[in-house]
Amino acid sequence: MPNITLSAVSKSYGGGDHAVKNLDLVVPDGAFMCLLGPSGCGKTTTLRMIAGLEQPTGGTIAVGDRVLDCVERGLYVPPEKRGMGLVFQNYALWPHLSVRENVEFGLRMRKVPAPERRARAEAALKMVHVDAAMDRYPSQLSGGQQQRVALARMLAVNPSVLLLDEPLSNLDARLRLEMRAELKRIHEESGATIVFVTHDQLEALTMATDVAVMSDGELQQLAAPMDMYARPANRFVAEFVGSPPMAIVDVGPSPAGLAGSLLRHVESRGAPERPGGVGIRPEALRFGAPPASAWREEALVEAVLPAGSSWTVRLRILDAELYALSYTPVEAAPGDVLTCWTDQLHLFGADGARMSSWDAAEVRA
Numbered sequence: 001m002p003n004i005t006l007s008a009v010s011k012s013y014g015g016g017d018h019a020v021k022n023l024d025l026v027v028p029d030g031a032f033m034c035l036l037g038p039s040g041c042g043k044t045t046t047l048r049m050i051a052g053l054e055q056p057t058g059g060t061i062a063v064g065d066r067v068l069d070c071v072e073r074g075l076y077v078p079p080e081k082r083g084m085g086l087v088f089q090n091y092a093l094w095p096h097l098s099v100r101e102n103v104e105f106g107l108r109m110r111k112v113p114a115p116e117r118r119a120r121a122e123a124a125l126k127m128v129h130v131d132a133a134m135d136r137y138p139s140q141l142s143g144g145q146q147q148r149v150a151l152a153r154m155l156a157v158n159p160s161v162l163l164l165d166e167p168l169s170n171l172d173a174r175l176r177l178e179m180r181a182e183l184k185r186i187h188e189e190s191g192a193t194i195v196f197v198t199h200d201q202l203e204a205l206t207m208a209t210d211v212a213v214m215s216d217g218e219l220q221q222l223a224a225p226m227d228m229y230a231r232p233a234n235r236f237v238a239e240f241v242g243s244p245p246m247a248i249v250d251v252g253p254s255p256a257g258l259a260g261s262l263l264r265h266v267e268s269r270g271a272p273e274r275p276g277g278v279g280i281r282p283e284a285l286r287f288g289a290p291p292a293s294a295w296r297e298e299a300l301v302e303a304v305l306p307a308g309s310s311w312t313v314r315l316r317i318l319d320a321e322l323y324a325l326s327y328t329p330v331e332a333a334p335g336d337v338l339t340c341w342t343d344q345l346h347l348f349g350a351d352g353a354r355m356s357s358w359d360a361a362e363v364r365a
């Protein structure tokens with residue numbers, strides 16, 4: 001299936017505020033795209049518009065050359081004619097049908113002959129590893145198994161586009177982890193295009209090939225997950241993606257303390273413009289002997305929080321409190337003073353946008 005293209009898509013409910021504003025988005029064929037953002041940012045509305053469950057109030061949605069929605073031309077293709085599979089947060093399995101019958105249901109509706117139906121249902125259940133429970137009823141399955149059956153039901157129909165709205169939200173932490181790996185495998189094996197809605201940045205980073213971050217109905221950044229993590233396009237994305245989040249130090253008109261120290265450093269490193277904010281990821285804050293090009297300061301250790309495989313350290317640096325995240329043991333105690341440094345600073349302009357000229361300057365340096 002070709003790309004899904006949203007052009008200047010808007011949606012307002014009942015003439016109120018826009019849930020989605022002027023959205024331009026291309027979902028490439030075969031992509032695993034996550035729509036990521038906080039509650040109410042418009043991601044579910046976007047997914048429902050792609051599915052045809054909501055009609056946009058402005059713009060165009062197309063798959064390749066086939067226009068599915070065009071507000072200007074009064075064009076709208078209903079969900080059942082879009083050839084897309086849907087799984088929503090509250091997946092409903094028929095309680096009186098066995099697992100196999102549940103998966104065959106959609107195929108029966110499409111009048112697929114019985115032997116083929118059976119074979120496709122079994123193949124889909126194998127793909128999600130629930131084939132051993134084929135003759136059980138939903139009430140005899142765990143939540144995770146039920147979730148997989150819902151996925152199998154969708155996969156059996158063989159859609160080239162899968163639309164998933166927080167499908168892992170009812171699962172416990174261990175199952176979520178397992179299902180992330182499963183979904184990634186299913187994506188690779190099926191070759192389907194997946195659009196996945198989540199507010200969980202870890203889910204987006206671990207599974208997606210492309211992440212679209214939304215806020216307040218608007219697209220903030222569209223990028224491959226690790227590119228987004230390394231080079232967030234603006235302060236919103238920088239603070240939303242990453243845990244613990246990036247600290248962004250405001251640089252006012254007469255910066256003192258930590259802001260002053262950071263500003264002096266970036267100016268000495270040839271920052272092309274004066275930033276409005278300087279961001280530091282906790283794991284980019286290091287201890288010990290810094291390289292000559294790094295920013296450095298003395299830091300007072302306030303607390304050390306070991307968590308098995310990582311150590312979070314709360315530091316006071318000049319007038320500010322920052323968190324450092326280390327994946328090697330931190331042998332320090334409250335009251336100790338350490339030299340901390342980083343060579344990975346993120347600069348944002350007064351408007352909050354990333355100063356990519358700084359990234360380029362850093363690469364040259």
Ligand SMILES: Nc1ncnc2c1ncn2[C@@H]1O[C@H](COP(=O)(O)OP(=O)(O)OP(=O)(O)O)[C@@H](O)[C@H]1O
Nearest residue numbers: 013018019037038039040041042043044045046199
């Ligand atoms: N049927 C509706 N009628 C009126 N307003 C709606 C409707 N559906 C969504 N909205 C509003 O549109 C905005 C976007 O909602 P949407 O559900 O798309 O966000 P979301 O990012 O998916 O949030 P969540 O993660 O909480 O589901 C919100 O302000 C919401 O209140």
